[in-house]
Amino acid sequence: MQMQHWLLLAGLLIIIALAGYALTLWRRVWRTRAEQQQQQDGRDKRLAEDIQFIGQSLLNGQVPLIEGSIRIKVLLDNYAGPRRSDLDVTIFTEIYDQTAHIPTHTGWKQLSAAERKLHSRLMETLERDHQEQVKQAAGELTKGLN
Numbered sequence: 001m002q003m004q005h006w007l008l009l010a011g012l013l014i015i016i017a018l019a020g021y022a023l024t025l026w027r028r029v030w031r032t033r034a035e036q037q038q039q040q041d042g043r044d045k046r047l048a049e050d051i052q053f054i055g056q057s058l059l060n061g062q063v064p065l066i067e068g069s070i071r072i073k074v075l076l077d078n079y080a081g082p083r084r085s086d087l088d089v090t091i092f093t094e095i096y097d098q099t100a101h102i103p104t105h106t107g108w109k110q111l112s113a114a115e116r117k118l119h120s121r122l123m124e125t126l127e128r129d130h131q132e133q134v135k136q137a138a139g140e141l142t143k144g145l146n
Helices: 003-060 065-077 092-099 113-142
Strands: none
Touching: 003 065, 003 113, 065 092, 065 113, 092 113
16 A cells, blocks of 8 residues: 555544544533533422412412512522413512612611611502502412413
8 A cells, every 4th residue: 555545544544533522522512401401491390389389378478478579580580491471470570679779687687767667668568559460470370380
């Protein structure tokens, strides 16, 4: 055999080896993507169950309206799964936006009595004005997101 034939054979072997390596890498990428999708699906399933549970708790009066609305809004923000097209949950965002400035936990304890009273009045007003909308949206959530 001539030198050109040997070089051609070596080149062909290198190409085959690189193609095999590329295929191995692509299989790893496909497997990783499938695992990530499986994790995301599991996460979305747990979030959907939590959203349904808090929606039911809101309807039963087991969680305060403001707190439940905020929790649902945050869970919905993290949920990436399918949603029914007729599901209107904008009320939770509205309540979240109107209460975002109110301190929680230690911040609440550090407020003066007058500041607490002011924030409490705001929350009472929101509860009174939006109670029916929140209960209707929570009722829809108890049926599931999709």
